[in-house]
């Protein structure tokens with residue numbers, strides 16, 4: 001498949017371009033409180049929503065929580081505006097099934113850094129955007145009425161959030177709490193598809209080029225230990241040593257200690273990396 005033969009996804013280009021343009025207004029709307037609000041929402045969306053909710057819970061089922069708690073995490077994920085659960089989870093399950101296959105991995109790193117980072121979103125492929133194709137990968141989510149609702153209306157969740165932010169702190173809160181936060185969360189997530197399939201060290205000699213990259217792990221609350229993750233995708237913990245900081249795991253562990261998270265899958269010994 002040659003990307004130049006694919007239809008361009010104009011809606012996606014204008015949407016991501018538009019939010020980036022608004023985020024560039026940040027210097028004129030700066031306040032410390034707006035920055036604080038942005039950081040709290042960033043953690044809620046990136047760590048709790050995407051990393052813990054969409055990724056480790058919904059995609060890999062690396063632990064279990066009661067349904068209302070699962071819905072809360074999924075809603076935080078939907079607030080990150082990376083699609084509804086079906087789009088995100090189906091895409092990521094394809095990534096693990098066909099890692100780095102130039103056609104079947106939606107964000108194959110073999111197509112280069114920028115393809116795996118963002119360009120994959122700008123070409124309209126049925127395997128990536130068509131609900132009929134995606135539901136094959138998510139039979140567990142496709143039947144769920146709440147996830148069907150989130151798939152349709154995830155973007156609308158920004159409206160009450162934006163109104164609340166405006167009421168609390170005016171345009172400064174809106175620009176930091178929506179646009180700046182979204183852009184930073186997007187790029188952090190995308191770095192896992194691009195940078196951690198390119199730079200860093202390998203603990204496990206897996207068949208793909210996934211790597212552990214400390215600065216990507218810091219930006220993503222632990223997802224940057226991506227070679228560990230590809231070696232054992234269903235494990236709830238991505239950082240395997242004390243210095244591989246994995247703040248999302250700390251939350252999962254806390255939920256386990258409170259009796260909320262159950263059947264938490266832990267790392268097992270894998271054969272050491274060859275040469």
Ligand SMILES: [Zn+2]
Nearest residue numbers: 192193210226
């Ligand atoms: Zn990967």
Ligand SMILES: [Zn+2]
Nearest residue numbers: 092096229233
């Ligand atoms: Zn994964």
